[in-house]
Amino acid sequence: MNGEALVRTTGLRVHFPLPPPGPLRSSPGAVRAVDGVDLEIRRGETLGLVGESGCGKSTLGSALVRLVEPTEGTIEFDGSDVTAMPRRELRALRRRTAMIFQDPFASLDPRRTVGETIAEPLAIHRLHRGRSRRRARVGELMELVGLAPDHRNRYPHEFSGGQRQRVGIARALAGEPDFVVCDEPIASLDVSVQAQVVNLLVRLQREMGLTYLFVSHDLAAVRQVADRVAVMYLGRVVEVGDGVAVGEMPGHPYTEALVSAVPVPVPERERSRERIVLQGDIPSPTHPPSGCRFRTRCPQVFEPCADHDPVLQSLGGRHGGPAEQSAACHLHGVTG
């Protein structure tokens, strides 16, 4: 797990251009959803990606499996640059990557049986060819995710949210991918069902040696599944490192505020917690603040923050441990 990178991004930007200027807006612009991300995801690990709505975490996840086109920068998958890949090779790459979506109600075709949905990647990638072999494989996949294979002819509306999410997981695993982006996979499930899906994802990863990017706004869930954690704010990774280090000893003031804001289900502890309540809202990703993007809400803002854009710097071993941890904050020495 401390091994080589399976996925690596360098200077990755994904900008969504706004419509041309009109009476309501004078200058053209773009939503800078992902705005300069260097990140590596190592073979066999789960990298948790946390952040609040609009920080760009889902866009980053989608870019890694080439569902959205990067504007700038490179994405390497297993050593080759996929941003410059010819179509043929891209198809092979797509078999090795997959995505599990947030909303199991919106991400399954309501007019297809779940068996057809799970079989689709097999057809696209010409795997398990022949009717009976394909049928057997769909049954296997359904069993793998805890669904009864004889429900293959049912339609999505006949399943609960948790079961639909299992269908989505089976579909994602059909092509035998190496790398799976789990985009808020439990966010739309009920509390009593979330734990089932979390456990399933963890078990599948361990059994199949998968590499996950686990995108979630739920820091407690991320701590449960992720070996390393990256924190995003306004299109940037502001902190990344060992899950325990980032969760217990945050190196960035934003991570600190985020950790302190997560409610803990223990009354005496929850009431007495020191909560860092951030003021204001996330600035617009169209016009991010100069210098450090968090400075407009940062409780520890000081002189260099407006002028210098901090870069990720290693904090390794600062708490006496060997844990790997980097943060982009001038509190650890002015950079950028």
Added chain:
Amino acid sequence: MSALLSVRDLAVTFSTPRGPAHVVGGLDFDVEAGRTLAIVGESGSGKSVSSLALLGLLPDAVTRVSGSAVFDGAELIGRSEEQLRHVRGAGIGMVFQDPMTSLNPVLTVERQLAEALRAHGRVSAEAVRARSVELLDDVGIPDAAARLRAYPHQLSGGMRQRVMIAIALAGEPRVLIADEATTALDVTVQAQILELVARLQDERGTGVVWITHDLGVVAGIADHVVVMYAGRCVEEGPVDALYARPSHPYTRGLLESLPVLDDARPAREREALTTMPGLPPDPVDLPPGCAFRPRCAYRLDPRCATQVPPLEPVAGSVETHRAATFYRLPAAGDAQVRR
């Protein structure tokens, strides 16, 4: 202390093409001034429907509501729409989950606040303007005078939810019902809203009903907790007692299934989360006996299959801590939930 709002034996039934759906059954709770009652449950547990029923906000044609809800000495159940309109806003204010769908997208913030202010008496235009600015200030919206001219889409999610709270406070309600009011918000914004509601509650002595599925939020803000499953209260009690000794297998299951933030172990050294098998039952087809029985790991008592267990005091806990289960916890000590 006497309760501001007292609900007894509330039941709500919807008629559906498949037959009657029993969405709330036999619910009791009290809301006291300056205190927070949390109603906890998953989707379909009846937690939202029960508060909508009190305020007459369910479609009459397909809904049957029975039981009693006494607010300010008067019965709410069965009152006319006209009479209930005076209670809504001025007596009981409500904040819903999604401020984007509960605000009118084509009216400015000022128009929507003015509507709430005028609903409870004649007020001059200047007074409305002044009071609106005051309300937005109260809920922590910076530059309030300018924000009055904004439309909902020009505000962030957190700001919209603050506007919703300002509207709910316009009639100076004595009870505020917040239905999943922070669920759609990010945790840092949620922290702002929770802090805001706590401050307003302190200042005004408002009784708060906080309806949510989030046991972490409840731990921080609630005085008393009602846990609902399949339309019924399965456990209730003061927040500390209930979390210290959760006694209904469903409450225990919920608390044990939560991933823990403050566990210093890395992910690979953690145990799998505790899970409850299965799903909540269909309200049109509730199982006989205890509705939780099909998912329950402790369904040993023969009565589980035939009787709805009554709410009874939890042995070894405070008097007001009650659970509706035939399962009896072992003596204190090993009853602690893993955290």
